[in-house]
Amino acid sequence: MKLYSYYRSQATFRVRIALNLKGLKREDSFVHLEHGDQYAGEYKALNPQMVVPTLIDGGAKLFQSMAILEYLEEKYPEPPILPKDPLARAWVRGFALVNVADSHPLIVPRVRKYFTEVLKLGEAERLGWIRHWIRLGLEAMETLLAEHRESGRFCHGTAPTVADICLVTQVTPAQMFKVELAPYQRAMRVYESAMAIPAFAEAHPSKQPDAE
Numbered sequence: 001m002k003l004y005s006y007y008r009s010q011a012t013f014r015v016r017i018a019l020n021l022k023g024l025k026r027e028d029s030f031v032h033l034e035h036g037d038q039y040a041g042e043y044k045a046l047n048p049q050m051v052v053p054t055l056i057d058g059g060a061k062l063f064q065s066m067a068i069l070e071y072l073e074e075k076y077p078e079p080p081i082l083p084k085d086p087l088a089r090a091w092v093r094g095f096a097l098v099n100v101a102d103s104h105p106l107i108v109p110r111v112r113k114y115f116t117e118v119l120k121l122g123e124a125e126r127l128g129w130i131r132h133w134i135r136l137g138l139e140a141m142e143t144l145l146a147e148h149r150e151s152g153r154f155c156h157g158t159a160p161t162v163a164d165i166c167l168v169t170q171v172t173p174a175q176m177f178k179v180e181l182a183p184y185q186r187a188m189r190v191y192e193s194a195m196a197i198p199a200f201a202e203a204h205p206s207k208q209p210d211a212e
């Protein structure tokens, strides 16, 4: 498998974790988002949204991290990253989408760039925006964990799922943008449990060969 990746990309981090959990080997191809590699001809032709990740498996192109996680689960079911029970699956997917659909898209580089280059907003406003949406996602996750009977060490049950993967990719930008994490004790407990697993730890942005 070939993974088009950028060390700081939260969406790619999700895919790296899932590949590691399932013991799948990959070759990385690095797309430097700050240098604008995503807009270059070859990558633009591969991924028309000009975003990472893109995963190539057996010559087929896969895009959008959530679709890739679902694909990996269907094609390589062991160990599972979704529960069996339909209600639990829906909860796990819903939890994951707090990050993937409603929080992360608001803080991606192209949105941040629009602030400075088009709206001409200053650093304080840009940072305020980023921190606001990260906090809102964390608050929702904290409440969901508090009301979910099957959360504890992990978001759901006794093994990591897609929910834990997406909780981790909510917390890492919070750390990067210096959001106060003390109010999110349940989320941080899950974060620590997940990051104690090598599949998560080795996928962390700081462990990638292109990390700066």
Ligand SMILES: N[C@@H](CCC(=O)N[C@@H](CS)C(=O)NCC(=O)O)C(=O)O
Pocket: 008, 009, 010, 011, 012, 033, 038, 050, 051, 052, 053, 063, 064, 065, 066, 100, 108, 109, 110, 111
């Ligand atoms: N919904 C997409 C998001 C992909 C995405 O926005 N990736 C970011 C990095 S985390 C990116 O490549 N951004 C490039 C840019 O904003 O210019 C997914 O989950 O795969």
